[in-house]
Amino acid sequence: MFKSLYKRLSSRPHGNLLREEHNRFIEYIKSFEAQGIWNENLDNRIKSLAKESFDSQLNRSAGLYLLFEHSFIYKQKNPSKYQTQLRREMRGRFPNLVDTLFFRIIFSSVNNQERDLAYLIVDLVWSKYTDMVGNSKNELLKNYKYQVDKAAEQLKFNQLNRSEFRSTVKYEVSRLYEYLCLSMGQAKISEWLQEAYQLLADNYQFLDGFSLLIGILPEPLLNEQQLSQLSREQIHGVLLEKTEKLEETNQKLQIQIAEREKIQRELAQSAERLYTVVENAMDAVVLLDASGRITFWNNQAETIFGWSSEEIIGKKFSEHIVPPDRKEILDRGLDFFLKGQKMPTINRRFELVGLSKEGKLIDLELSIGANQIGDEVIFTSFIRDISDRKRYEKQLMDARDKAQKASQTKAEFLSTMSHEIRTPMNGLYGTIEYLLSENPREDQRESLKMMKHSAKGLLVILNDILDLSKLEEGHVEFDQRDFSIQELCNRTISTFMQMADEKGINLTLNLHQPIPGLIGDPVRIGQILNNLISNAIKFTDEGSVELSVECLGTSNDSVNVQFKVIDTGTGIAQADQERIFHRFTQIDNYGKTHLRTGTGLGLSICQKLLQLQGSDLQVDSSPGKGSSFFFKLSFPKSTQRIAQHPTPDDQKRDLSGVRVLLAEDNQINQIVAKRFLVKWNCEVDIADNGLIALDLLAVNQYDVILMDLQMPEMDGFEASRAIRNHKDSHMKRIPIIALTADVFPEVKEKALQSGMNDFMSKPFDSEKLYFTIASNL
Structure with a gap:
């Protein structure tokens, strides 16, 4: 019913004829540009209309005409006379345009103007409401039209005065407003009602019947929009219009003495209301x-x-x-x-x-x-x-600066501490690994294994803290490269086989079906699996630990895989299953044989890494019956054939004839690295800093460079750039491998940007160092 009214207002029944007539109307208005009535508002309105669609132009042209009329007639001595003449000319020149309802409202009586505006402001809001909830027939809406029609009819026959008519309309609008607020919320309905009011104000603010809209807006809306928001657009215009008509009204009062007191009273009340609005504006x-x-x-x-x-x-x-x-x-x-x-x-x-x-x-x-x-x-x-707002903005800026400074300080501290801890750890871990490779006595081997296990434990704690920091700072990036699920899982299981054997636990891998080559980040997936398997072995005294990998489904370009780590350990109580994913959380229900060890960060880091990939780590466990940790990931299929990398037992480690330049300032790290390189039959020269490395490169030919990053005199970044910028073609191509205790992503990125080919963190794993050198050669 009401929506059809708005459609009729927007219709153009005469097609191209109406478009042509509308264009002539615009030219007619512009023909007055050289006259004294022209002003900037007319100019801006015409320019604004030119940028809009024809439908929008047609709907807003009524406002252009009223602005033109207002500018024209108030330059004349007898505005009412010229208004009548101007509207008669409009009917003659543009009959189709005048016949559209947006224009027809202008040429109606004041009573009909107020009635149609009362219809239209509700219709604009109701149209948005039905667009969101669907077509809805509502008895309250039907009653609104009936009451407005009835009040308009009573006004026509003097059974109601104008003030009573407006009160009736305002009451009915308020009822609809309260109903819609219950359905959609006061903020949304207030916003729609304000938008509808602004649209009608844009067209009809100079219309005699327009003041009705100011009076029928619900009080809650006026309070919420802060009365001044309404007055900014309209109130000074209403005040000026009332003032301009005062002289004409006074002349009429001389003729209509009997009505003078009544009119003066109405004017005083109107002025008082307007004055009150302005005086109490926010x-x-x-x-x-x-x-x-x-x-x-x-x-x-x-x-x-x-x-x-x-x-x-x-x-x-x-x-x-x-x-x-x-x-x-x-x-x-x-x-x-x-x-x-x-x-x-x-x-x-x-x-x-x-x-x-x-x-x-x-x-x-x-x-x-x-x-x-x-x-x-x-x-x-x-x-x-806006002093409070400015003060608040400054506080926010100061807080942001402090947070950024604290974050930077934290990152610098962690970087420094990581470097300082990893440097001696490299000497310790490397020495232990070297001694284990020298066929020690059995009693010595056991002691060295315990030392290596403890060193690994320290390294796990350090990595957990750094990983947590990177996750919180948003510095985690996931690689996208080809890899084999089978190779990843085999390597993971082999890593923990000795740990499981020492506890007498059966550690197995169950690949339910072959899985094709995938694209993803095998390092991060391996980190998650390592953590889950390590925990499973730690809290299982007898029985088994199984890594189960199952393909849940495939498409043309992706594979869905479920990873599950199942153990027969002590299990976890239902009440604790959510807490285990919290940072630094360790629970006490593992039994008397288990001591709480580790940082309590592993599961939290696993959960965050999975959530960043759109997955979740889940647990199914009961005390005394074991636990099952599982997660699902979707991978793109790889189009490459994934080569199987040889394990340490598949080939002998021999780098005979390879000449290595080791740039390292720490003597212990020099000794540890050199021992392994010599063991692999490499020729090794050592440089205590970047400057010495450049001097050695000037007189010797090397096959590969192992480059520390933090060194006195000249660091590894500067040395690498100098090597890459050298005119000698061999210097531009020689592989440079960063060997550093700095493990943050930005350090790795900076190393690669400076010309290095690869990146290894300390403490280094001898197997990984060997294959890194071999692959770069």
């Missing part, structure tokens, strides 16, 4: 004459600036409200406007610093509107104190 409302002197000053202006109305009325705005350095700019802008030049601040919001009575600087948001009344210009200013 923003300062200040009126200025053409010379920039203050003619009106509301309560909020007194609150913001400290000047009372009696003190400030008649004073120059620029001399009392803005700092001295802004006075000349403001005066010059008003003067330019009065001389017909554009003032960029007119009808725009901008921020500036104001001045209170006590000389205190105030952060303000200001908008200035200008209206021509006869030969006089009145400037209307709406001013808001």
Whole structure:
């Protein structure tokens, strides 16, 4: 019912004829550009319409006509006469355009204007409501139309006066408003109602019946939108229109003496209501004459600036409200406007610093509107104190800067501590691994294995802390490379086979079916599996631990895989199963034989790594019956044939004839690395810093360079750049492998950008170091 009204308003029954007539109407309006009635508002409205679709132009052209009419007739001595003539000419020139309902409202009586506007503002809101909830017939809406029609009919036959008619419409609008608020929420309905009001204001603000809309807006909406929001668009226009009609009204009063007191009473009540709205607006409302002197000053202006109305009325705005350095700019802008030049601040919001009575600087948001009344210009200013907002913004900026500084300090601390801990760890771990490779006595082997296990434990703790830091800082990046699930799982199981054998636990791998080559990050997946298997072995005293890998489904380009680690250990109580994923959390229900060890970070890190890949780590466990940790991931299929890398037992480690330059400033690390390189039959030269490395490269030919990053005199980054920039072609191609205790992603990225080919962290694994050198050769 109401939606059809809006469709009729937007329709164009005459097709191309209406479009042609509308174009002639625009040209007709523009033909007055050279006359004295032309103003910037008309110019801006026509330019704005030109950018819109024809439908939008047609709906908003009524507003253009009323703006033109308003500008035209108030230049004449008898506005009413010229308004009648102008509208008669419009009917003759543009009959199809005038026949559209957006225009037809203009040519209706005031009573019909108010009735149709009451229909339209509700229809615009109801259309949005039905768009969201579907087509809905509502008895409340039917009753609204019935009550408005009935009240309009009673007004026509003088059974209601205009004030009673508007009260009836306002009551019915409020009922609809409350109903819609219960359904959609007050904020959304208020927003729609305000948008509908603004659309109608854009078209009909100069229409006699338009003032109805101001009176029927629900009070909760006015309170929520802060009365000043309504007045910014309309209130100064309504005040000016009432003032302009006062003289004509007084002339009529001389003829209609019997009605004088009634009309005066209505005018006084209207003025009082408008005055109350302005006086109690949440923003300062200040009126200025053409010379920039203050003619009106509301309560909020007194609150913001400290000047009372009696003190400030008649004073120059620029001399009392803005700092001295802004006075000349403001005066010059008003003067330019009065001389017909554009003032960029007119009808725009901008921020500036104001001045209170006590000389205190105030952060303000200001908008200035200008209206021509006869030969006089009145400037209307709406001013808001934004000191609290500015203070809050500064606090946010300060807090952000502090947080960034703290984050940077934390990253630098972790980087430094990582380097300082890993450097001696490299000497310790490497020495232990070297001694184990030298066929020690059995009693010595057992001691060395315990030392290696403890060193690995320390390294796990260090890696957990660094991983947690990287996750919190958002520095984790996932590789996308070809890999084999089978090879990854075989390597993972072989890593823990000795640990399982020492506890007498059966560790198995169950690949349910062959899985093709995939694309993903095998290092991160291996990190998750290592953590889960390590925990399973740690908390299983007898029985088995199984890594189960199952393909859940495939498509043309992807594979869904489920990983599950199953143990027969002590299990986890239901109440603790959520807590185990929290940081630094260790639970006590593992039995007396288990001591709480580790950082309590492993499962938390696994969960975060999976969540970053769109998955979750889940657990199924019962005390005394074991646990099952599982997760699912989807991988793109690889189009490459995945080569199986040889294990250490598949080939003898021999790098005979390879000449290595080791750039390392720490003597212990020099000794550890050199021992392995010599064991693999390499020729090794050592440089204590980057400068010595460059000197050695100038006189010797090397096959590969192992480059520390942090060294005195010249660090590894600078040395690598110097090598890559050398004119010798061999220097540009020689493989450079970073061997460093700095493990943060930004360090690795910087190393690669400086010209290095590969990256290894300390403490290094001898197997990985061997294959890294071999692959780069």
